């Protein structure tokens with residue numbers, strides 16, 4: 001399970017050769033300071049990308065989103081080439097026999113008072129069995145996020161739509177889902193719109209249309225959702241980002257949660273009501289997503 005520290009990850013440090021700033025370290029040993037703002041305040045950002053058959057997927061899309069999150073948090077502009085090199089370095093060093101695993105990128109505001117961001121890239125095998133989920137599907141509950149759908153434009157300081165390290169809420173909602181007998185969650189806005197899962201985008205099939213909730217609502221632009229849209233478009237569906245009201249979910253033909261590593265996981269139950277699983281489309285979509293070599 002290799003990790004790679006990136007010393008001075010800001011673009012301003014790019015004059016020092018990248019290779020001199022990457023250090024492969026043992027993630028079982030302590031590497032981060034107890035005064036790092038990522039630890040003490042959850043002040044930082046992250047990305048998780050999937051690796052299949054040795055190919056890290058959607059690297060450019062993840063790095064673009066990392067840069068967007070960094071800008072939203074007023075972190076320094078990042079040397080994305082150093083991150084790209086670190087991703088390939090941990091993938092090359094990963095020696096466990098898994099067909100699928102994940103790579104996590106972390107950037108924090110750094111040690112308090114230092115003004116220098118901390119960054120590392122880690123390869124790991126997720127504890128979740130995504131291959132099983134793709135077959136069995138998941139039971140999902142709708143939970144209110146507590147904001148209106150236009151929160152991102154009304155209050156950008158709330159950082160809605162940035163992939164921040166502050167995922168305590170995203171984990172708490174999974175425990176609430178478990179208390180309600182479900183495995184996952186789709187957030188809804190306080191004014192009745194459908195948003196995203198705590199770690200996934202939502203895709204909705206309605207006839208020949210494939211929809212995903214609009215990112216104008218302060219939700220993440222899903223890299224897997226974007227790749228899945230390419231699959232659906234090739235299969236002849238009309239794809240679009242939409243404002244989706246909760247009641248529009250009830251006459252959907254199929255629903256999926258998508259995220260890196262997980263790919264297309266069908267929703268088989270929503271708030272206790274059965275949802276049809278489109279087995280053929282799910283399997284074809286997952287085959288296409290798993291076959292990506294970049």
Ligand SMILES: Cc1ncc(COP(=O)(O)O)c(C=O)c1O
Pocket residue numbers: 048196197198199200201220221222223224225258259260
């Ligand atoms: C809140 C949230 N929405 C959506 C996604 C899906 O993004 P991606 O497909 O790029 O992994 C994630 C991924 O972890 C997420 O945390």
